[in-house]
Amino acid sequence: DTGSAAAIPINEVDIAYVTPVTVGTPPQTLMLDLDTGSSDLWVFSSLTPSSQIRGQEIYTPTKSSTSQLLNGHTWSIRYGDGSSSRGTVFTDNFTIGGLEVKSQAVQTAQEVSSSFTQEQSLDGLVGLGFSTLNTVRPSSQLTFFDNARPNLDEEVFTADLKYHATGTYDFGFIDSKKHNGTITYTPVQPSPGYWTHSLSGYSVGSGAFQSSQISGISDTGTTLLYLPTAIVTAYYRQVQGAQNSQYYGGYVFPCASTLPTFTFGIEGARFTIPASYINYTRISPTSTTCYGGLQSSSGLGINIFGDVALKAAFVVFSGTNPPRIGFAPK
Ligand SMILES: Cc1nn(C)c(C)c1CC(=O)Nc1ccccn1
Numbered sequence: 001d002t003g004s005a006a007a008i009p010i011n012e013v014d015i016a017y018v019t020p021v022t023v024g025t026p027p028q029t030l031m032l033d034l035d036t037g038s039s040d041l042w043v044f045s046s047l048t049p050s051s052q053i054r055g056q057e058i059y060t061p062t063k064s065s066t067s068q069l070l071n072g073h074t075w076s077i078r079y080g081d082g083s084s085s086r087g088t089v090f091t092d093n094f095t096i097g098g099l100e101v102k103s104q105a106v107q108t109a110q111e112v113s114s115s116f117t118q119e120q121s122l123d124g125l126v127g128l129g130f131s132t133l134n135t136v137r138p139s140s141q142l143t144f145f146d147n148a149r150p151n152l153d154e155e156v157f158t159a160d161l162k163y164h165a166t167g168t169y170d171f172g173f174i175d176s177k178k179h180n181g182t183i184t185y186t187p188v189q190p191s192p193g194y195w196t197h198s199l200s201g202y203s204v205g206s207g208a209f210q211s212s213q214i215s216g217i218s219d220t221g222t223t224l225l226y227l228p229t230a231i232v233t234a235y236y237r238q239v240q241g242a243q244n245s246q247y248y249g250g251y252v253f254p255c256a257s258t259l260p261t262f263t264f265g266i267e268g269a270r271f272t273i274p275a276s277y278i279n280y281t282r283i284s285p286t287s288t289t290c291y292g293g294l295q296s297s298s299g300l301g302i303n304i305f306g307d308v309a310l311k312a313a314f315v316v317f318s319g320t321n322p323p324r325i326g327f328a329p330k
Pocket residue numbers: 035037038079080081082083221222223300304
């Protein structure tokens with residue numbers, strides 16, 4: 001089997017991407033954020049207090065003839081940015097881009113934090129990390145990818161995220177039309193459950209490539225690129241008027257600044273992030289101060305290769321044994 005579905009930016013700065021999925025019988029369509037940085041599949045639902053819903057579509061298990069309560073099971077997740085959700089669990093038929101998993105664990109939210117309520121175009125998440133991270137108790141549940149894997153033509157899914165445009169997620173095949181040239185693979189450390197791998201180094205603008213192993217996670221559910229402070233200060237040193245603002249919680253600069261590109265290495269391959277991706281957003285609609293798409297990871301305890309980096313490549317998440325991740329130009 002294979003599947004292919006759109007990755008649609010939810011706002012004009014690509015803060016997140018959503019993908020249409022269907023749950024239940026007859027199918028209920030929701031727009032979910034496919035997130036390689038977590039492993040819970042949760043949705044806004046008929047069990048979510050209406051005070052916490054602002055325009056999201058919901059899954060109503062009682063309207064589905066194929067839903068089954070997973071008795072006595074609950075879940076609770078907190079993301080690195082402080083957002084959270086929790087609730088109960090049903091199993092039901094679940095499809096992404098024509099690929100169906102029967103009896104997928106669908107985690108129904110009974111509480112979501114304010115940042116999820118405020119994200120009106122996001123109806124939940126599909127965790128595509130390793131199932132070891134799943135928070136359902138007393139028995140943890142498998143991700144959509146782990147459930148689909150035995151039926152997939154190839155044990156892979158790919159992310160082709162785009163800057164200010166709709167891209168695709170493919171399951172079970174590598175679409176050669178979506179990338180130019182070779183896919184460079186590098187090993188993934190599957191513990192504790194993120195797609196953890198190393199960059200082989202970086203360069204700023206036309207500067208020399210600095211070889212250094214930088215370990216981090218490729219996370220489609222995180223907007224920006226978070227790297228060690230030394231790298232980030234070297235980058236913004238090239239930007240007139242840039243500063244690390246306590247007030248705004250990161251590097252800001254005059255929107256009219258000319259930003260350098262940022263290049264990262266995967267083994268011997270090089271991927272260049274255009275300056276436009278790093279000129280992320282104005283700090284407020286009328287401001288001439290802009291917030292950077294490259295920020296320091298020092299407070300996070302982990303480096304995160306989020307959408308700002310991933311949209312510069314065609315990315316193959318390979319569930320083979322051992323797992324690996326591949327990057328190709330596009
Ligand atoms: C670890 C981390 N620290 N900080 C500042 C960020 C943004 C992260 C990553 C993160 O929280 N990603 C996320 C959030 C909600 C849903 C899915 N993914």
